[in-house]
Amino acid sequence: MSAFKGLKPILYGGREVWPLVEGGKGVAATNHMSSGAWAAAGGIGTVSAVNADSYDAEGKIVPQVYNALTRKERHEELIRYAIDGAVEQVRRAYDIASGKGAININVLWEMGGAQQVLEGVLERTRGLVSGVTCGAGMPYKLSEIAARFNVSYLPIVSSGRAFRALWKRAYHKVAHLMAAVVYEDPWLAGGHNGLSNAENPRKPEDPYPRVKALRDTMRAEGVSDDVPIVMAGGVWFLREWNNWIDNPELGAIAFQFGTRPLLTEESPIPQAWKDHLRTLEPGDVLLHKFSPTGFYSSAVRNPFLRALEARSERQVPYSKVAAGEHTVQLDVGVKGKNFWVTPADLDRARAWFGAGFTTALRTPDDTVIFVNQAERDEIRKDQADCMGCLSHCGFSSWKDHDDYTTGRLADPRSFCIQKTLQDIAHGGDIDQNLMFAGHAAYRFKQDPFYSNNFTPTVKQLVDRILTGD
Numbered sequence: 001m002s003a004f005k006g007l008k009p010i011l012y013g014g015r016e017v018w019p020l021v022e023g024g025k026g027v028a029a030t031n032h033m034s035s036g037a038w039a040a041a042g043g044i045g046t047v048s049a050v051n052a053d054s055y056d057a058e059g060k061i062v063p064q065v066y067n068a069l070t071r072k073e074r075h076e077e078l079i080r081y082a083i084d085g086a087v088e089q090v091r092r093a094y095d096i097a098s099g100k101g102a103i104n105i106n107v108l109w110e111m112g113g114a115q116q117v118l119e120g121v122l123e124r125t126r127g128l129v130s131g132v133t134c135g136a137g138m139p140y141k142l143s144e145i146a147a148r149f150n151v152s153y154l155p156i157v158s159s160g161r162a163f164r165a166l167w168k169r170a171y172h173k174v175a176h177l178m179a180a181v182v183y184e185d186p187w188l189a190g191g192h193n194g195l196s197n198a199e200n201p202r203k204p205e206d207p208y209p210r211v212k213a214l215r216d217t218m219r220a221e222g223v224s225d226d227v228p229i230v231m232a233g234g235v236w237f238l239r240e241w242n243n244w245i246d247n248p249e250l251g252a253i254a255f256q257f258g259t260r261p262l263l264t265e266e267s268p269i270p271q272a273w274k275d276h277l278r279t280l281e282p283g284d285v286l287l288h289k290f291s292p293t294g295f296y297s298s299a300v301r302n303p304f305l306r307a308l309e310a311r312s313e314r315q316v317p318y319s320k321v322a323a324g325e326h327t328v329q330l331d332v333g334v335k336g337k338n339f340w341v342t343p344a345d346l347d348r349a350r351a352w353f354g355a356g357f358t359t360a361l362r363t364p365d366d367t368v369i370f371v372n373q374a375e376r377d378e379i380r381k382d383q384a385d386c387m388g389c390l391s392h393c394g395f396s397s398w399k400d401h402d403d404y405t406t407g408r409l410a411d412p413r414s415f416c417i418q419k420t421l422q423d424i425a426h427g428g429d430i431d432q433n434l435m436f437a438g439h440a441a442y443r444f445k446q447d448p449f450y451s452n453n454f455t456p457t458v459k460q461l462v463d464r465i466l467t468g469d
């Protein structure tokens, strides 16, 4: 392998910074400590503005407790928590950065009240935030909001096609504030993944031709080669990306890290989560479709995720009348006679019932799944406790506008992502909650940098990355 080319600083937010981004990680997996330290080390740190933590007078995290009786009112409470939390995180991050690097914020377009949260945060953090990164969905309004607050914006896309749609409809009108385009590899990155229907979740594609296609699309729209494409997803040693650096075919390139910075001194995730990262093997991170957002996402295949897989296995299609192969009536788990299934599925259902999975819950896809009593109670409680954190939620049928319902049956194969991400970020059981991670997480165990239980500071990690390792 040829020698590592090394990186050159780029101009961003009015100063020279390393083309190294710490990706935003919600809920509370990047905060002021990690992003402030990343900026202080000369890079671009990202505060997650997705339900960020606030602090009380003693500096303790304020638990996000919801008192309102209706979902709609709890949604309003959530927006207030989100704005207060993100503002606090940005202020603290800015102080830690002390004039070095840059601080971005991240929102998910599919989070409930995304626009209100973004505007609320930018309103109260003028001069502190350099840019906004935003993905998950098609954030057409991002450029217009950025223009109103005079901050940069950095769309996160997983294909040139998605970029073209955003650009043609909206972004070309605010071209001067588009500081970079983040390409997030939909097969490798941690968190939610932007796989389209045309892409096969089991057939990862080489990022190089996809990023080249993105650059070609940007060029065709007149975007300068100096506007960096930020490569995100699966980036570990930069020496493995030598061919991407100073490559005229790709134009300016920066790199975004999400998984590696999880294991630093300043990373806010609990110790148990950090410790677990060191034990992961190839294949321990699963690309799956259980998220209530409807997007794919990547997380550690822990007992929580395995339970969701198992729940979806205990699933049978039914029709309301005898039809085709649905020749027999389900006689376990359901009330009434409207569940016609195949004879083989009836046998399977009876076996699950015998094993304690005594309740059949309907899904929006004309199937039922079999759950035990504890699962049933948890699903019902979580659906009832919903505080409307998403714009559309598959799990609770909540929608954040119009009539406040998606009009689809609540899906018991999914889960409340707000509850589980809050829980794992604040010390909850790492086996019983969703643990987002990128597919390169197994490299912690192999990378000698982390041997003898070494945990770097953010500065040590950034310096290490700059060496090519």
Ligand SMILES: Cc1cc2nc3c(=O)[nH]c(=O)nc-3n(C[C@H](O)[C@H](O)[C@H](O)COP(=O)(O)O)c2cc1C
Pocket: 022, 023, 024, 025, 026, 027, 029, 048, 050, 106, 107, 108, 134, 135, 156, 184, 188, 189, 190, 191, 192, 232, 233, 234, 235, 256, 257, 258, 259, 260, 435, 436, 437, 438, 439, 440
């Ligand atoms: C725990 C975790 C949470 C994440 N949450 C978000 C998020 O809220 N918004 C977002 O745009 N990206 C999120 N990401 C993606 C990262 O910002 C980053 O793009 C990605 O992790 C890069 O790939 P890597 O995991 O291979 O380093 C998350 C990633 C992880 C690991």
Ligand code: SF4
Pocket: 292, 382, 383, 385, 386, 387, 388, 389, 390, 392, 393, 394, 395, 396, 398, 415, 416, 417, 418, 419
């Ligand atoms: S049920 Fe859905 S919308 Fe409601 S809080 Fe949970 S994840 Fe968010």
